[in-house]
Amino acid sequence: MRYDLLIIGGGASGLAAAVTAKAFGADRIAVLEKQPRVGKKILATGNGRCNLSHMPVTADDFRGSVDTAPILERFGDVGAFFENLGLYTRTDPAGRMYPYSMNAASVLDAFRMRMREDVTAEFCNTEILSLRCENGLWHARSAETDYTARFVIFAAGGYAAPKLGTDGSAWKLLKKLGIPLIPPSPNLCPVLSDAKLLRPLKGLRVKGEVTLYDKDDAVRTEEGEVQFTEKTLSGICVFNLSGLIDTERFSDYFLLFDPVPDIGNDLENVLYTLQGTRCGMTCEEMLTGLLPKPLIRLILLNARISPDYPCAELSGREIRLLAVAVRSLHFPVRGLAGYEQAQSTRGGVPGTTLDADLQVKGHPGLYVTGEAADVHAYCGGYHLHWCWASGYAAAAAIGKKLYLSG
């Protein structure tokens, strides 16, 4: 079957590319999707609400080797992009942008309704198994069909959330073409630590400040709620730190958790006050007004103070040590939870391999968008913003080429 443009992958960047290519004049467009329906991952984003962008968003919000600045600039106003699809948005005080309905299905519907209007072909249950170029024409083959077009957008995502169709197997199509790929690793996922430390904390959710250390250097501090499971520390603040860990040397890293950052330098005074008001009680009881019990036990263990020790007996030195122990809960990094629990992928097609329109150098007509390109970020709507922007930039460039060549 012959088309102007084939889009491999009906996820965020593929759908953004489909509606944009049509708007720029591409006529026969086919979206080839392995899953029974397009956009499954979009429905899962932002806990079903789809945090579709961030205000503001700049190139500094992205890591990886691709120069995102010109792509973001060309894409421009994300609100206007969605209004053009009939979708209104709202932004919360933290800058996270959502569909006005606060429902991810509205985002997918906006794309699907426009694609229906555009008569864009949607082939689901269609896994592309091979990709090659012959005499300037690209052939994307599924088990049954050979789809051909002058232009292909590779929008098949990365390795994160394999249940939603993205197990990284599509990267083989690029490898077979000899396209270099930066090896993948999970981004935005829970961090593994010692089960012995974590087991007693299982089920706790504690607000605080968590800092990632690389040997003696603090890499980054995040504030938020840390969720403790039997083997991991989780929560958005930990997710954001996970992408900064070099997976070749986990043993160099640790997380330091401070559950009372707002008390700051007053902590010693707070402890003296508690010692006074609970003077007939044990050290564990003294701290129960401040922290959850399982955390208190770990703190006292670290400070080498017995939970049953009478708090009135604590010396000034012991109070000082206790204050340090409260604010520096130490969790060695033992690894990252797998792609099943990750929200995005580090690695992919490097920036040096892509031209300014995200076309693969040496492979005219082939473009790479979304998570398949070496771009990653923190939580907050940045990944989806990159997907819309990259899908837009590649499709606009293709639309213009089709227009110029008649």
Ligand SMILES: Cc1cc2nc3c(=O)[nH]c(=O)nc-3n(C[C@H](O)[C@H](O)[C@H](O)COP(=O)(O)OP(=O)(O)OC[C@H]3O[C@@H](n4cnc5c(N)ncnc54)[C@H](O)[C@@H]3O)c2cc1C
């Ligand atoms: C649970 C969860 C929540 C998230 N929440 C947010 C959020 O709120 N905000 C945010 O910015 N980011 C969020 N993300 C990240 C964001 O969803 C992804 O970065 C983004 O969807 C990636 O889009 P993409 O176009 O690169 O690929 P994907 O959306 O992953 O789509 C790729 C598509 O290609 C298909 N495919 C794969 N191989 C083939 C093949 N061989 N042939 C045909 N089709 C193929 C897949 O089935 C899939 O549908 C979240 C991710 C997860 C997992």
